[in-house]
Amino acid sequence: MRIELDRPRCEGHGLCEEAAPQLMHLDDDGELVIDVPEVDGPDLDAARSAVRVCPVAALRLAAA
Amino acid sequence: MTAPTESDIDIWDDRILVDPYPTYASLREQAAVVHLPKNDLYVLTRYDAIRDALGDPETFSSTSIGFNLMVNEALQGTSLASDPPTHTQLRATLSQNLTPRALRGLKVTIDEKADKLVAELAASGSFEAIDALARAFPIEIVADLIGFSGHVKDNMLRWGQAAMQVIGPLNQRTQESFPIAGELYGWCSSVTADDLAPGSIGRGIFDAETRGDIPQGSAGHIIHQYLGAGVDTTIASIGNIVALFGRHPEQFELVRENPDLVPAAFAEVLRYWAPVHIWGRKATRDVEIDGVTIPAGAQVGILFGAGNRDPRHYGNPDSFDIIRNPVDHLSFGYGPHGCAGQGLAKLEAHAIIEALARRVKSLTVSGELREPSNITRSFEKLNLEKVVSA
Ligand code: HEM
Numbered sequence: 196m197r198i199e200l201d202r203p204r205c206e207g208h209g210l211c212e213e214a215a216p217q218l219m220h221l222d223d224d225g226e227l228v229i230d231v232p233e234v235d236g237p238d239l240d241a242a243r244s245a246v247r248v249c250p251v252a253a254l255r256l257a258a259a
Numbered sequence: 260m261t262a263p264t265e266s267d268i269d270i271w272d273d274r275i276l277v278d279p280y281p282t283y284a285s286l287r288e289q290a291a292v293v294h295l296p297k298n299d300l301y302v303l304t305r306y307d308a309i310r311d312a313l314g315d316p317e318t319f320s321s322t323s324i325g326f327n328l329m330v331n332e333a334l335q336g337t338s339l340a341s342d343p344p345t346h347t348q349l350r351a352t353l354s355q356n357l358t359p360r361a362l363r364g365l366k367v368t369i370d371e372k373a374d375k376l377v378a379e380l381a382a383s384g385s386f387e388a389i390d391a392l393a394r395a396f397p398i399e400i401v402a403d404l405i406g407f408s409g410h411v412k413d414n415m416l417r418w419g420q421a422a423m424q425v426i427g428p429l430n431q432r433t434q435e436s437f438p439i440a441g442e443l444y445g446w447c448s449s450v451t452a453d454d455l456a457p458g459s460i461g462r463g464i465f466d467a468e469t470r471g472d473i474p475q476g477s478a479g480h481i482i483h484q485y486l487g488a489g490v491d492t493t494i495a496s497i498g499n500i501v502a503l504f505g506r507h508p509e510q511f512e513l514v515r516e517n518p519d520l521v522p523a524a525f526a527e528v529l530r531y532w533a534p535v536h537i538w539g540r541k542a543t544r545d546v547e548i549d550g551v552t553i554p555a556g557a558q559v560g561i562l563f564g565a566g567n568r569d570p571r572h573y574g575n576p577d578s579f580d581i582i583r584n585p586v587d588h589l590s591f592g593y594g595p596h597g598c599a600g601q602g603l604a605k606l607e608a609h610a611i612i613e614a615l616a617r618r619v620k621s622l623t624v625s626g627e628l629r630e631p632s633n634i635t636r637s638f639e640k641l642n643l644e645k646v647v648s649a
């Protein structure tokens with residue numbers, strides 16, 4: 196699966212990073228960087244949690 | 260006989276507003292959607308139903324977030340009351356100044372102010388926490404942020420309360436609040452850059468308007484939404500922090516021992532007692548949820564607090580337990596309209612919790628009072644005695 200970010204909608208709340216620090220991080224400007232966009236196996240669960248906690252629904256998982 | 264998915268309660272009954280959780284529990288056990296004929300309303304009661312609805316603005320339109328026609332008309336053209344794609348544009352302008360990155364520079368000042376206030380109050384040994392803390396602190400922060408002082412600051416409590424109250428149905432509380440909410444609207448429509456302190460975010464919003472970065476005439480509306488949505492809610496949540504630590508000393512002790520738990524503690528305060536207890540949407544088509552149909556055009560009421568205590572989602576939902584760290588609670592809403600000010604609310608509340616953990620060893624609540632209110636649920640009075648400084 197592929198993690199997709201709706202960039203204009205992302206406000207940098209950072210909850211996704213807390214849920215999946217191995218997959219994404221907020222850079223020094225507070226912009227979200229997705230370090231690992233293609234996920235499977237255990238990463239997929241972390242990616243699902245990240246998608247789930249984003250308070251503005253800016254992240255989604257799509258078929259790779 | 261009422262149908263199994265109908266209830267004859269009045270959700271704005273004074274007793275329910277003050278103590279809604281038993282009612283929420285029985286509505287939630289009845290169905291995910293319950294029709295309340297007395298209020299001409301379909302309420303959403305379960306976690307999944309609420310989250311799905313908030314994530315689906317095509318079916319659940321924000322054109323009817325309030326529960327009377329007058330307020331919905333007054334809110335037309337705001338981010339709060341519009342649907343995508345218009346909403347997407349308005350939201351971008353509105354949230355620009357409120358994102359965690361925009362607010363980063365404020366953290367130090369907010370932390371210092373919280374620490375000073377809490378230290379003074381703790382040293383006094385006993386105090387009334389609503390006026391002295393829950394109201395005083397957010398009003399000072401928002402006044403600095405927007406850049407106002409004087410009579411505007413003095414009126415902010417009444418104005419903020421009224422702005423929320425008028426979202427309710429046309430009951431006496433709403434009618435009495437309309438003129439007061441009108442004062443806030445009047446000030447926001449007439450304020451100019453020169454009225455606001457240089458360097459404030461409020462002033463910055465006017466500068467953006469002058470530069471043409473945001474549409475002409477939108478600065479006053481943006482400030483109106485910050486004040487309408489951000490004052491009464493934050494006040495409620497800070498009062499709730501103090502009250503819940505008073506009731507659950509062992510939970511307060513956990514935060515004192517480990518300040519890393521501050522964000523989890525605030526998330527649990529918000530989950531346990533939702534500051535906003537009901538909020539509206541309009542069904543744009545017949546929609547079926549768990550076997551119950553909401554007819555097209557019907558007024559929908561979202562019961563954030565009922566969803567937050569849904570045992571289908573949270574284990575042991577009626578216990579206050581900061582360790583659960585419920586980051587996915589519903590109190591800030593969710594999705595496209597998810598609270599635009601949550602970054603600021605967290606800055607303020609985390610600062611207060613940190614200051615309490617640092618400055619207070621223990622506190623005892625000796626008296627509390629709630630007044631019924633249409634939309635926000637908060638304490639009117641919270642007397643603390645035997646506050647022991649750390
Ligand atoms: C603990 C404090 C707060 C709570 C519980 C809270 C709650 C909420 C909720 C439930 C919504 C969603 C409304 C909907 O779905 O239609 C919302 C939206 C909003 N909030 Fe907050 N809020 C808080 C603090 C603030 C603050 C401090 C500000 C601003 C300074 C603010 C500004 C807004 C705005 C502008 C919206 C509308 C966003 C949109 O429609 O796109 N809120 N808030």
Ligand code: SF4
Nearest residue numbers: 205206208209211249
């Ligand atoms: S949680 Fe959502 S809004 Fe926050 S940084 Fe992640 S994607 Fe962006």
